[in-house]
Amino acid sequence: MAAETDVPAYRFDTQRVRAGYEPREHNQAVSPPIYQTTAYDFRDVEHARRLFSFQEIGNLYTRVGNPTVGVLEQRVAALEGAAGAIALASGMAAVSYTLLNLAEGGGSILTSPYLYGGSADSFKKVYPKLGIRIDYARNILTPEKLAEEIKADTKAIFIESISNPNTVLLDVDAIARVAHAHGIPLVVDNTVATPYLFRPLAHGADLVIYSATKGLNGHGNLIGGLVLESGSFNWQSERFPQFSERYYTLRDSDGNHRAFPEVFPDFPFTARIRFNYLNYFGAALGPFDAYLAIIGLETLSERLAKQSHNAETLAEYLSAHPQVAWVRYPALKDSPSRALCERDFQKGAGGILSFGFRGTEAQREAFLNAVALFHYHVNIGDARSLIVNSPQTTHGELEADEKAAADIPENLIRISAGLEDPADLIADLAQAFKRANG
Template sequence: MTQSADEGFTTRQVHAGSDARAARPRALPIYMTAGFPFDGFDDAAAHFDQGDGFGYTRTGNPTVDAVERKIASLEGGAQALLVASGQAAVTVVLLGLVSAGEHIVCATHIYEGTRGLILDNLARLNIEVDFVDDVNDVAEWESKIRPTTRVLFAESIANARNDLLDIASIARVADGHGIPLVVDNTFATPYLLRPIEHGAAIVVHSASKFLAGQGSVLGGVIIDDGRFDAVRSGALYPHLTGTGRLGGSSLAERHGGLARIAYLRETVAPRLGPTPSPLNAFLVGQGLETLSLRVQRQSENALIVAEWLSTRPEVASVDYVGLPSHPHHALAGRYLARGNGSVFTFTLRGGIDEARSFVEALRVITHMTHLGDVRSLILHPGTTSHVRRTPEEREAHGVLPGTLRLSIGIEDSADLIADLSRGLDASHPPLETVEAVREESGALDVVVAA
């Protein structure tokens, strides 16, 4: 819009120069705007009626849309929906599929935020849950399904024991009941594993982690396989197949196999409001361009580090699916051909005092709550992520007083091992060093007494 010099100063400062010249950028442009002008009266009506074009960033943004299409392609899904965090992605999916009085079957070994969402928040909505202890026990999954069950939920690589989900087997259970298997694929990433290719219906990620990769932004994403079957499953999800409160065609009639994600995009996400910033979407998109390079390097480093830790006498155990000692290592040969991921736990001989000394001696590995960063990170689950579990629950989940979680980055592996060695030296000093300290302390006591 060209402004006239006759218009007032305040009018010109708002409108002059707002019509950027058209150009074709090589990098994804950031559409940092709350809304978009309509070209005409009928364009506005078409947008609100059919969803054509873009009207308001809470319901759609070109930057966000481009990143969604990239993630859908990488995961092998039909469509993706980007939201403000991984927690928002799980919340939107579950609230989009499960109604009051209905039921979820969920793996026990999941992110504590997801567990809290189900047990604290969804329970207040009269949504019930049963947990499956052995993630690959088909009979246990089958036995927990009720007529009111609407979702099976699990993680591809679980927090914290590194359990690997046999996706194809559990997906067959879900499919047999006409309900979706939802898989949190954050730890594996689509470079290592694509659950939809093995039968999962929906995949979620905390895009804050590996997808972004730089530890700078929050984001979450939902990917749908686009195969919702209204004939087979419509009775279970009447909000997808029935006429809405305003009448008209159902979502299944308008969107076919995309009815599930259409409901999440049109009804759940915009009304709950976990809208991603276009800037955050841009940074996630930038991270995606190097995803395979980072994840390959991180997986290679993780295997080197895990193998080294497994040889150390100070370490009681290493829970990494890439090691032959892990109970799901053989399954990893089927699902994780490109690498075994880079997040795992190991347990020191000793308890919390040794863990504290270990963490505080590190210089390269960063102590913080996060994972999937280019930087290597460490956390003590027993006093952080799993602190609200009972000691018995923590032990059942492989979280002992001496357990530490590593997220391995892209640093030189020799530097990581040197840093971990520094931690072991601090937490488990050689016996002769301990005796020397005791002798020195004793001699000091004699001098003081004299």
């Protein structure tokens, strides 16, 4: 269950097809088997006793751990250089279990205005009712001023590395420095970038979140999520009393109760999610979905490289189009994120871009109804190209002032570039623009 960087000498492209899996340990099966089982037999009563008291780590019940899910955890941990990982049933489970594990019992999370709509909605609707305040940073683009926004009860800074839908890049290194100077961790939702384009832990982040539903898997055929930890953050401070709490279930062989960092010193954060939140709230990833995610990871590098290329090609085409008011893509020369893109995203700027449709609302809707090759739905990171009017769908629950703060104007259209020939994608957009014009 614990994630290890088990083949540290190998490079990224080797790890994404090999890490976390050894055929010798699985009847020589080359492709990781789907362990479609609810539970695991105990060898004897002593074995059960040892597993239940954490004196031995092993398979017990698929809600808290499964060998196929474990391969996914270990493989993504290897790609991230993480000390620990936990896979969950969705990206939203990864976000919520992380925030609850950080701020249970009360406190606040300092976040960026540039977020996925589902995260932003939950911040507004759910967390305040659980005693967790979400503060929106005014200075996320100027980290040197961010310190003044960290309060005594702030438990973490939460950001997205490439924001959904408007592809804002943030200075993760600088934000991590500010967080650490105040004894709080930096959490990065790296869903859009994937570890192929950006590895947040290498830039100072402490926790990384994925919706595995998106580019990590890349085939639009599962819902899943992951949380990863660096293993280097010190959780045993007054700000995080939950990590010093001693549990009966973590007792040692003499019956002494222990805290998570004592039992799991390398990955206390994900262990605490596993044995508290996953165990009791139960958003477990199924082994078949884990298997699909593992297969998707095998082509991660090729997909993200091609999607970045396609997105850049589309961004350039759209930039020159008279029916386009503006284009947001970090690799464009006039992008406010261009400098960070050159510094941190040397393999590509990702498959997502957005543009402002120039025209009436009716023309914008006619344009969306006219696309034929692009799929029209609310996913990203698929092998197929997708288009959506985010302000009216994925970000439709934001109020006008929230959309303004997040820089999501009503005419924004988001594209997630797939793996098709970019000439066909451009031809589809061209015919849709023509039809929108009447």
